[in-house]
Amino acid sequence: MKQILLAILFLIFFSQISFCGRVYMVKKNSGLSSIQAAINQASNGDTILVFPGVYTEKNILVNKSLVLIGKNYPVLDGEHKYEIVSIKADNVVFQGFKLIHSGVSSLIDIAAIKVFSKRNVEIKDNILDGTFFGIYLQKAVSCVVENNQLTGEGTTDQQSGNGIHCWQCDSIRIIGNSVKGHRDGIYFEFVNHSLIVKNISANNIRYGLHFMFSNNNSYIANTFKNNNAGVSVMFSHGVNMFNNIFEDNWGDGCYGIFLKEITDSYISGNQFRRNTTGIFMEGANRVKVKKNQFIKNGWALKIDASCEDDTLAFNNFLGNSFDVGTNGTLVSNFNHNYWDKYEGYDLNKNNVGDVPYHPVSLFSMIVSKNPSAMILFRSVMASLLDKVEKILPSLTPENLVDHNPYMKPIRL
Amino acid sequence: MKKIIKYVIVDIMRNKIVIAYTLLLLAISFSLFNLEDNTDKGLLGLMNIVLIIVPLICIIFSTIYVYNSAEFIELLVSQPLQRKHIWISLFAGIAIALTLAFVVGVGIMVLLYSFTATGLILIGVGLILSVIFVAIALLAAVYTRDKAKGIGIAVLLWLYFSIIFDGLVLFILFQFADYPLDKAMLVLSGLNPIDTGRILVLLKMDVSALMGYTGAVFQNFFGTAIGMGITLLVMFLWMIVPVSLSVRKFRRKDL
């Protein structure tokens, strides 16, 4: 009996060791001072612990299933020339490093960390500073990018790459990262079944979030702020966007979200604050926009006449310069929203206004025809025009109407 | 000169209309901030007051006051006083009294309820417009002897600046829709102090919408120190030019 027990303990002990693998300590001025050397010595399942210091090793190639952990952010310097880390193995964990000065090129996409066609790679808790592309997943599956801080130094489109760039990926989780100063904060092309949660993408040169041909992804509780062109999403279906914040995206052709050719998607619980345009929809079909807050935007919504069968309900429109702008007749369904510009009454006290609300004002039509007319905004002339149009509607689209506008803001 | 300004202000304060004006502004701003559920809507309402009611009352009150002070002016002119000083004192007295009324009626409420950049700009624009429309009123009054005619001209001028001018702008916009008009619009807006004031407020209140189409032009102009300087200079000219024209006329006027 005793022997059997000992045997079992022995087995457990041994299996434990083989599961953990060996641990390599990489330290400056020690026997093992190069990460690449450690990788070359290690075998699948080993752990490499890197101590603080500056490591200039050109390109580090991770071609085994290893756990690489940086202690107190050891610095990996790419000397403005190299792709710092290339991961070409499954089941790699890369955690706790500071990566600086990746190479910059207008021909190839040089990244700080690049994953090539692999599965189950985890990239966590790293700091990326002054990199061209940040974290680049190419044909990766089931990878995790979590709690990284990416700061680009780009000033023009050409001179900067994307923060988190995913191409032809599936089942990716991008959680709690912060991306600044890149071309696009988060960029997806042909990425499906992925989850993007609690990231902050701000002050990027082009888009905070940019994706196309990426279906069935969910974007939850992210913040997209002060990006030069806001957020642009195109040619996708099954997009879920919940509880995100789209803030301070200002400028001509700049949007909280630009939806182009998006179908069967659901946008709910988001906040759109102080954007030139909250949501711009072009060719968006069967998109539900519900329970969002539109606060102090130039235009809360701009809906192109190419949109069909979209539902806009239970949203709050507060302090927007214009609520809805459009360039033609619409077949979208507005219902049960709160519009702070609504001036109707509620005789039966059911909190639903008794007269319908027309969210497109004549002046917004004039401005969309003749942008310079904006200079007359909020003048007596402009409000006179709007008042006349309310009494004798002639130019504003007749079927763009909320039949059940709420009297008070909806609690969201 | 200080003494004359003092007597003009004392005289206006004795006049119940200015008190009524102050109370009216106070009532409007108080109710706007309390009836609306958010202060931004209150500010929006106040903006209309600042751009419409304030110029109207300033121009009409000042015109009537100048006519009603004919005796006072006559008395002063026969005294060892410079005519220029008499007229400028009259202008300063009315302007100070009306801006004071505005500060009490609107300024305090804005500071209490909406102490923001937009609120401060609104107060600034209100003060500047008050002074400008006093200046315009003085010009209208010095050129017409007849009181009824003078008041009529004052009302017409107000109508012109608050509605007719913008109608013309809209007309031009659509007539020349094919041309790039942004810069021309900037110049045009400088020809109307109410428009200039309105744009200054818009730049804070509706900055997101303004950045939309004409964004580049607006931002490039008003966003820079030079643009802002030019704007303030234009507003300043709108005060100085009518006053100096009216001084010139008054110096040669028979009483």
Place this chain on the structure above:
Amino acid sequence: MIIANNVTKKFGKLTVLNNVSATCNRGQCIALIGPNGSGKTTLVKSILGMVIPDSGFITFNDKNILHDWFYREQIGYMPQIGRYPENMTIGQLLNMMKDIRFKSGQASLDEDLIKEFKLPDLLQKRMRTLSGGTTQKVSAALAFLFNPDVLILDEPTAGLDPLASEILKEKIIAEKQKGKLILITSHILSELDDLITHVIYMQDGNLLFHKDIEKLREDTGEKKLSRAIASVMQKC
């Protein structure tokens, strides 16, 4: 002291002053007389700078009064119809005028008329509530208040009761004896008999004559001023 030189003034088509020239000197008491609408008040206002001549000029102590204003410190002016800010009380008006005009180091204020017209009892009254006579008293008091070298009185006794009229006359005589220049416009001639030294007669904007009163009496042989003038007018 005051010299008018070819002063012409038109209100629209109406010529109110036509090439008027006159010289007024210290110590004189000049009656400016003529029918209504003859241009007396306009001439007075021209001297005060309230009306600006179309052509010609006026000098005060050899200085052109155009664009000058300081000379008015030496003038006390009593208008024909005193018009004052309606909301002010007499007291406030007097205080304001002292405040504006009185400078320290100047000769003391002459408040004789204020006392004699018993204005201190009325200080709280507002200007708009005053009768025409009381307003005139205020005007007169203001004209003399600052001890000016020149007094310009436009119809001074019109509207005053006989008692006040007498007080004013006494005052004018007293000031004349101090060697001041006094210019009085009036159409009630008899009242002026014992005051004046010179007569300016105006009609339709023209200055018809400007004479020493003794000379006038000699020329016409009339003792009474009104008679003398009547006889001149017949000659014209």
